[in-house]
Amino acid sequence: MSETTTAAVDAAVLDARVAATRAILADAVARHGNGHADDQASLVMASSLGAEDMVLTDLILRERLPIRIFTLDTGRLHEQTLRVLARISESYGQDVRVYFPAAGDVESLVTAQGINGFYVSVDARKACCRVRKVLPLSRALTGRQAWITGLRREQSPTRAELLAEAWDADHGIAKWSPLADWSEAEVWAYLRAHKVPYNALHDQGFLSIGCAPCTRAVQPGEDARAGRWWWEHPETKECGLHVAGAGEA
Ligand code: SF4
Numbered sequence: 001m002s003e004t005t006t007a008a009v010d011a012a013v014l015d016a017r018v019a020a021t022r023a024i025l026a027d028a029v030a031r032h033g034n035g036h037a038d039d040q041a042s043l044v045m046a047s048s049l050g051a052e053d054m055v056l057t058d059l060i061l062r063e064r065l066p067i068r069i070f071t072l073d074t075g076r077l078h079e080q081t082l083r084v085l086a087r088i089s090e091s092y093g094q095d096v097r098v099y100f101p102a103a104g105d106v107e108s109l110v111t112a113q114g115i116n117g118f119y120v121s122v123d124a125r126k127a128c129c130r131v132r133k134v135l136p137l138s139r140a141l142t143g144r145q146a147w148i149t150g151l152r153r154e155q156s157p158t159r160a161e162l163l164a165e166a167w168d169a170d171h172g173i174a175k176w177s178p179l180a181d182w183s184e185a186e187v188w189a190y191l192r193a194h195k196v197p198y199n200a201l202h203d204q205g206f207l208s209i210g211c212a213p214c215t216r217a218v219q220p221g222e223d224a225r226a227g228r229w230w231w232e233h234p235e236t237k238e239c240g241l242h243v244a245g246a247g248e249a
Contacts, residue, residue, distance in 0.1 A: 018190065041066060052187055075132060
């Protein structure tokens, strides 16, 4: 645990954040929901199973909001991340939908660039992210009206302009980020207060968790994304799931 994740947060401040986030989720449901929380849902939430997404998961599943939560299993995730899926089922009695990359696409990728080709260049890394994340995400969002993410402005330079509600031009649907204003300390205060299950890697210094070969623990004072693709410049460090500023209204 970092100092930030164990920092005290004023209860009134946290309550206000939670109330604002509930209001944003209610607004998203009113405008985009179709009453379904299963695969028929018009409103979905993409979860990386990290700390922020567990705040939203708790708010959505405890109140049984008509929002389908899904995750992308890239085939390169940590075992600790996959364990979160089981803990969600146990805690809430509801499952997270899992999307996988197309087997043929993964085979072609690995044949072309090797099993760990993503370390060689930014282009090779983006090709891997495209096959394992971007294309499955497109499939998960097909036919939806809107999607919800756990992004926060504070997380990295590429997210500094993040809005709570935006137009995602890449997918042609609305994109909501109800935690845009939250601090890292507030995220952890919520998880502790509500005893929400979380990824055990967070206790080992991992802040932003992605695929195992592309994620590492960060040092005190480093930003949350410093542990992702650490061999690249900060400005290139998005996987294509969240293109900074793209189409924001
Ligand atoms: S994070 Fe790494 S392993 Fe995962 S899809 Fe992107 S390049 Fe591939």
